Amino acid sequence: MDNQTKINAGRFFEDFTLNEVIQHATPRTITAGDSALYIALTGARNPMHCSAPFTHSLGYHTIPVDDLLAFHIAFGKTVPDISTNAVANLGYADVRFSKPIFVGDTLTTTSQVIGLKQNSSGQSGVVWVRSTTTNQQNIEVLSWVRWVMVHKNELNVPAPTTVIPDLPSHVSLDHLYIPPYFKAHDEISMSTGGQYFWDDYQAGERIDHLAGATINPAEHTLATRLYQNNAHLHCDDHLMKKSNFGQRLVYGGGVISLCRSLSYEGLENALIILAINAGTHANPSFAGDTIYCVTEVIDRYTLPDRNDMGALRLRMIGIKNMLPSELNEIKSGSKYHPNVALDLDYTVAMPRRGN
């Protein structure tokens, strides 16, 4: 009997059709256990996600789940359908944090294929998907575009018409969401430890964060499993020993979370992630790497209808096994320094002084 009949081996390039919508399995109810593990795995210290009285003082009825924990859980659901056979995760764009998510909420994710381009080799192709996560009330809470290079299995299937989606350079202002009940106040400094407010940051400013975090083998796999991301290249060392890498790769999202946590000193009042505008995993990370982070302030702007909060557009550079002070100019594309692991363009909300 064919012993692979019942195995869903994941989609290959020729299995994706433009505009099709894929419903991903494993709706996931987020619990206090997930949040505790997230702190243990990343060292996150933002009181927005660990202090009930702090969040009450800002207008929330309870603690919202860390923006990136929610993102990783939502993202993980797409892996079995989208990226099981991916050669590489090429990038993110237009990542919208549409609504706060709370303990007890259940996330369900669907993806729509919005772009396809077969590679000239005919062996693989690039797939663009827009993924959307809703909560148990069917309200959109997260949405993002990512594109991956996926192997082709049946090489004689004709190439699809090439469609490359138009992607915004950054999440548009009308998709940056702060809850209407949110009310910033200056006393947050006592809880965040941060003395600097939106008013104090300027475009062009660079912050070299001092802290480093070494990735232990169990930590990255525990994180990957917590997010129910079952990509083989993170969990199966027997397989990966035979790959070019010779070992398991760290889930790239884990590096984003570490950098967010490492950048706490210097960005203490960056309470909310509003958007990820673009992101690239410039070089892979492995267990044993020590991650450091540099932040560049790209832009600073006010938000419509809010006097208490402003937005900062930031560049988060994740570096491995090298101090931020040793990284001079940060290039991009094919010119990335080999120790640069992450280049992420994101937008945060930070209180303005004087509330």
Added chain:
Amino acid sequence: MDNQTKINAGRFFEDFTLNEVIQHATPRTITAGDSALYIALTGARNPMHCSAPFTHSLGYHTIPVDDLLAFHIAFGKTVPDISTNAVANLGYADVRFSKPIFVGDTLTTTSQVIGLKQNSSGQSGVVWVRSTTTNQQNIEVLSWVRWVMVHKNELNVPAPTTVIPDLPSHVSLDHLYIPPYFKAHDEISMSTGGQYFWDDYQAGERIDHLAGATINPAEHTLATRLYQNNAHLHCDDHLMKKSNFGQRLVYGGGVISLCRSLSYEGLENALIILAINAGTHANPSFAGDTIYCVTEVIDRYTLPDRNDMGALRLRMIGIKNMLPSELNEIKSGSKYHPNVALDLDYTVAMPRRGN
């Protein structure tokens, strides 16, 4: 002063008496934290244990705790009294999952000695116990038989009368429990990702699961401690370096959980574990091993009074550091391939098509 007066060093073979009942310490309230850790430690993706809306749709008032998480916690309580001085955990039988267990339930375990047989060497013996776990309402929720080989300490104590219990080859039909309020429906496919129902499986079918999971050192010890299983051979490397193994052994139950999780692709709709009929840890596992899993369908049968669910009796073979496709015939007993770590005969409930 005798510095060992107060230490309970655990029972040796001569300390067990036929029919005695042992009350195990550490009643344990299961929390959402345990469930989150279980996902992080095993990669479990069954929506039965991580999605409140999914379980509501099946008739539950809340998410039941993963069957194996509950089993490991219940089992761990027996270790200080039963297997601290065990040479080997020889097998399991008649493991009944009598009632669902929910977050907030407290598990208490007792064991009765149901068999004794001194080995011909006079240095050790085999002890059979039936362990029973109740919840805070004193309702039986789990029950199982296991037998272990235990060192003798006072070698001149006479051998007990040999009593070998009659063990069923499998858990009988009247001990397979599905809650009366449970109602299967075809829409589960959207949440499980599985397109195959009870009707689609046949005795003799073999499923080679593709995924592998490498066991990191911290993962197996975190799991063992979460279950409050204090067996020295899992946690004390200083001790185990002097053993024949030269290192700590992985708790065998952890391998069962990994295999359950690895076998998700191909068995997505196996929502409930009804029974473990028999089980053997064919070879020990160590940190660094990558575990793979093969499933054989042993039998398929209907369940009394249920049109919506059927039972599948499955054989779960855990393999280490070798792909399922490299394992030809699966033998048993002394003939196990050295890379076979686990041979487990268990029964699951799976929805039938057309509800």
Added chain:
Amino acid sequence: MDNQTKINAGRFFEDFTLNEVIQHATPRTITAGDSALYIALTGARNPMHCSAPFTHSLGYHTIPVDDLLAFHIAFGKTVPDISTNAVANLGYADVRFSKPIFVGDTLTTTSQVIGLKQNSSGQSGVVWVRSTTTNQQNIEVLSWVRWVMVHKNELNVPAPTTVIPDLPSHVSLDHLYIPPYFKAHDEISMSTGGQYFWDDYQAGERIDHLAGATINPAEHTLATRLYQNNAHLHCDDHLMKKSNFGQRLVYGGGVISLCRSLSYEGLENALIILAINAGTHANPSFAGDTIYCVTEVIDRYTLPDRNDMGALRLRMIGIKNMLPSELNEIKSGSKYHPNVALDLDYTVAMPRRGN
């Protein structure tokens, strides 16, 4: 632009002023996830912290959080302000467990500088702080003194007047707190597994605990991050490889927790930690070390207004990579055996027989 403007690099010796009060960031709401992780990280088995029915039987409305978990979380908050630039954590004194802490409580910590002494080298100094943790109702739940040696940054700043605080040799009787609703009873033996009560212990008694726990790299860093303790020397291996240690150090509090857990056999009925009278990390611990524990009974005394409970003052000796039986006389100060990692003088409450 100066790229370090916004980084709080932590205080150096000259930045501390006698009597100043420092409000620490990151108020922390404790969850069931924290408690589950604590069990997984330490192997704790005290039913006081994992069984709701057990704690109800003693008069609690719900499960109190493990004393040491609460301490580590409270302590972690002081690190960014007090010990980021510490050369060494020299000791603890007068650690009071003032009130029980429950899941859902939020801890906030402040510290007052109560002593200063510049070292003769002029390169560093010793800072004594009294830290106080309150819950969300502003009730003191924890309080302790610790002293650390901290680098001086601006060497030409004049030395402060030397003030060495008077520290009690042990926490005074009126600071040992047992809730008024607490009511001990003999049936606890069924849940703790311990047959010995307060009446059975005598000053001078030594207990060699049998169990050992090997510290995996991920375990100590997960614990340190869970406590939001961001000291670089625990988490940044790239940095620590250049240090005299050549590797990361284990957070000393983690060793205390392991020893508390390892000493469970022999002290099963030591339900509550009332105080830590004094403590020293005699030698550093590293990943890979196996920790063992010896307990010496220092003193036994009754508690005012309580017939059901008595106090035991205990010495907890943490040993690494050596069995308790191999440690003969336990010396102190500069005479510590190089395998002694911890010397802690603490006081527990234990039920008296006959309730």
